[in-house]
Amino acid sequence: MNILFLTSPAPERAPFSTTEKRPPLGLGYLMARARLLGHQVFFVDCYLEAAAFDAEAFFSMYRVDAVALYLNTICLTGGIDLLHAVARAREDGSFKGIILVGGPHTSVGAESIPDFVDHIVIGEGEISLFEILDGQEKGRIVQGKPWQDLDTLPFLPWDLFASLPYHKSIPWVEADNVFTMNTSRGCPFSCTFCSVKSVWGKSYRYQSAGRVLAEIRHLIEVYGVEGIYFREDHFTLNKARLLEFCRGVVSSGLQFVWACETRVDALDEESITLMASSGCKAVYLGVESGSQRMLDRLGKGIQLVEVERVLMLLKKHGIVSYCSFVAGIPGETFLDLLRTKALIRRTQPGAHAFAVYVGIPGSELYREMLISGNYEHMSDNGLLFVPGYHVKTRYFYGIPSEQLVSFRFRRLTGYDLFLLLLLAGSKGGELLRRWKRRVARLAALAVGRG
Ligand code: SF4
Numbered sequence: 001m002n003i004l005f006l007t008s009p010a011p012e013r014a015p016f017s018t019t020e021k022r023p024p025l026g027l028g029y030l031m032a033r034a035r036l037l038g039h040q041v042f043f044v045d046c047y048l049e050a051a052a053f054d055a056e057a058f059f060s061m062y063r064v065d066a067v068a069l070y071l072n073t074i075c076l077t078g079g080i081d082l083l084h085a086v087a088r089a090r091e092d093g094s095f096k097g098i099i100l101v102g103g104p105h106t107s108v109g110a111e112s113i114p115d116f117v118d119h120i121v122i123g124e125g126e127i128s129l130f131e132i133l134d135g136q137e138k139g140r141i142v143q144g145k146p147w148q149d150l151d152t153l154p155f156l157p158w159d160l161f162a163s164l165p166y167h168k169s170i171p172w173v174e175a176d177n178v179f180t181m182n183t184s185r186g187c188p189f190s191c192t193f194c195s196v197k198s199v200w201g202k203s204y205r206y207q208s209a210g211r212v213l214a215e216i217r218h219l220i221e222v223y224g225v226e227g228i229y230f231r232e233d234h235f236t237l238n239k240a241r242l243l244e245f246c247r248g249v250v251s252s253g254l255q256f257v258w259a260c261e262t263r264v265d266a267l268d269e270e271s272i273t274l275m276a277s278s279g280c281k282a283v284y285l286g287v288e289s290g291s292q293r294m295l296d297r298l299g300k301g302i303q304l305v306e307v308e309r310v311l312m313l314l315k316k317h318g319i320v321s322y323c324s325f326v327a328g329i330p331g332e333t334f335l336d337l338l339r340t341k342a343l344i345r346r347t348q349p350g351a352h353a354f355a356v357y358v359g360i361p362g363s364e365l366y367r368e369m370l371i372s373g374n375y376e377h378m379s380d381n382g383l384l385f386v387p388g389y390h391v392k393t394r395y396f397y398g399i400p401s402e403q404l405v406s407f408r409f410r411r412l413t414g415y416d417l418f419l420l421l422l423l424a425g426s427k428g429g430e431l432l433r434r435w436k437r438r439v440a441r442l443a444a445l446a447v448g449r450g
Pocket of ligand 1: 187194
């Protein structure tokens with residue numbers, strides 16, 4: 001079969017950053033499997049380049065038997081437009097195949113996918129997509145069967161990704177030609193703001209250290225890769241695998257630097273020491289809050305004392321820590337925010353950023369907000385926005401909320417009043433600084449004349 005794999009265009013406005021463009025690794029595994037099974041693969045990454053796909057031109061050039069679209073909630077509108085373009089091609093006869101949709105949005109919003117879509121795969125597609133194409137699976141909404149042994153997945157189709165203009169660097173690591181990998185799936189934790197488990201499930205599966213190293217060796221030998229960014233929820237969760245990987249890097253003599261994402265409770269001094277000696281330069285940590293009360297509310301399952309200990313250990317071993325925090329979670333007080341700021345001051349992570357909370361379908365907090373009605377706006381793609389979102393984006397991002405979501409927010413909470421005071425204070429401070437500079441200039445001129 002000839003299968004066209006598409007990603008959905010990034011929206012012009014979104015409450016989450018869409019500027020970072022890295023290869024769609026989940027779709028990559030489907031394409032790798034498709035090739036292995038003898039299918040011809042076409043790939044157009046509309047998330048990377050919105051105008052990359054012209055249905056009319058494409059179908060006039062190539063015979064396509066199936067179109068498989070990767071859809072996430074943020075890209076829902078663009079993805080649906082793309083589906084309509086494919087459906088129009090089917091109506092006019094230039095495309096005669098079937099239309100399939102997969103990706104994270106199917107787990108939380110399958111009902112928003114148009115009726116003309118023939119099959120919707122929820123969860124993992126490496127088995128179910130091909131059962132559909134074989135005709136073994138006939139359902140419209142198909143619960144994807146998880147791929148249990150990730151070692152048996154083929155290498156990603158790097159030849160398709162290597163020539164495209166993806167981000168090939170990491171801000172905190174000095175290396176060019178950094179490729180992104182994802183070596184594990186599933187999350188056993190239950191953070192109330194997160195919907196990962198509705199996509200990948202709760203059981204943590206991972207590739208063995210040897211399998212990961214084999215793919216890295218291939219990337220170095222064929223593409224001259226200098227760095228790897230493990231873009232997955234917690235690369236270090238299985239300590240035995242982590243230590244084997246680090247020792248394997250050292251004994252193999254492979255020359256590359258790496259960075260990963262993980263949780264503070266999945267790191268200790270033994271791991272960090274070996275990570276540093278095997279080329280780890282940076283670790284991204286979802287710390288979320290400096291208030292234990294909020295960490296508990298978020299179901300994060302970590303203690304502040306662990307955060308402080310791990311940040312100190314990373315610094316000691318020369319690994320940059322990047323901490324992400326969430327602000328404006330329903331129930332968070334200004335005092336909680338002050339505690340977060342105090343944690344940042346105390347621990348001095350290598351870098352940190354705040355994300356203003358947005359309710360994500362499929363998460364526990366989202367359900368709670370829906371029931372309580374404690375939100376000011378629900379966007380077309382079902383995201384929930386807290387009251388005072390406009391003040392929070394001003395304070396935490398320095399931009400008006402209209403740049404992120406087309407809605408005029410009006411409500412304010414006590415938390416927002418404090419943020420407004422801080423904003424006014426910094427504006428007043430800036431005016432005062434400008435005035436002082438002006439006086440100093442006048443004084444200098446006066447002295448010069450004298
Ligand atoms: S935030 Fe991370 S640790 Fe928590 S549930 Fe989501 S993926 Fe798991």
